[in-house]
Amino acid sequence: xxxxxxxxxxxxxxxxxxxxEALKDVSLTINQGEFVAIVGPSGSGKSTxxxxxxxxDRPTSGKVYVDGIDIYNLSEKELAIFRRRKxxxxxxxxxxxxxxxxxxxxxxxxxxDQKEVDKVHLEELVNILGLSERRHHLPNELSGGQxxxxxxxxxxxxxxxIVLADEPTGNLDSKxxxxxxxxxxxxxxxxNQTLILITHDLNIASQADRxxxxxxxxxxxxxxxxxxxx
Numbered sequence: 378x379x380x381x382x383x384x385x386x387x388x389x390x391x392x393x394x395x396x397x398e399a400l401k402d403v404s405l406t407i408n409q410g411e412f413v414a415i416v417g418p419s420g421s422g423k424s425t426x427x428x429x430x431x432x433x434d435r436p437t438s439g440k441v442y443v444d445g446i447d448i449y450n451l452s453e454k455e456l457a458i459f460r461r462r463k464x465x466x467x468x469x470x471x472x473x474x475x476x477x478x479x480x481x482x483x484x485x486x487x488x489x490d491q492k493e494v495d496k497v498h499l500e501e502l503v504n505i506l507g508l509s510e511r512r513h514h515l516p517n518e519l520s521g522g523q524x525x526x527x528x529x530x531x532x533x534x535x536x537x538x539i540v541l542a543d544e545p546t547g548n549l550d551s552k553x554x555x556x557x558x559x560x561x562x563x564x565x566x567x568x569n570q571t572l573i574l575i576t577h578d579l580n581i582a583s584q585a586d587r588x589x590x591x592x593x594x595x596x597x598x599x600x601x602x603x604x605x606x607x
Contacts, residue, residue, distance in 0.1 A: 379406035379407050379408045379409070380408060380571050381571065381573070382407075384439055384442075385438065385439045386403040387401060387403075387436060400594045401595050403426065408571070410569055412562065413571075413585055414575075414576055414585035415427070415574065416577070416588060421591045422593070422595075423575045430464075431539075443464070443539065461489065462490070463537050466542075467542040469545065471521075473531075476515070478513050482530075483499065483530035484534055486531060487534055498536065502533055502564075503530065505563065506526040520553075521549055525548075529564065533568065536568055537570065539570065539571045540561070540564075540573070542561065546558065546576070546581065554581070586602060587599065587600065
């Protein structure tokens, strides 16, 4: 059984003539440790699917199971806790808190949960991400690539089961993009996490274990690439 299991997932917005069906009866299973790339044209439903996987939005109908938990059977409070502890989010726009240092941004999910920071894990993350020399800098003192490294650290701070990345290299040049994808692959392998990544870059998608193509709210292709496991 996969770490992520989706059953007959539907999501629509609006009513009548303005109704938009963002996802149509999508079913999918993703296994522990897989790197899955989701591709498709703008407006195809990629981000909607990612948000439903992470408990950010609620489906119109259908089920999402993560680690065997039916996440939309949880209360709002339980769902918020689930998101903090089980899911790491990485976005195209880094969403860092401007008044917090790089290290404080990384540890923010733990502090919000009133959990003690694991100093060993934090040190390991900072070193993997190449932020040792920048850990006490504010976001506006960091380059775009460094800010995205901080957002990756924040996503991994709780050692989540799954990492959801929505166009994580969209604002970066090709050199930084490659470094960010390499970092993600190293990190999820080290911590045996599942990486689900939206991208328009087919070079990035080709590095995944699977490429799922979505068009008009439907999965039209689910291809195993033949790459070695992360």
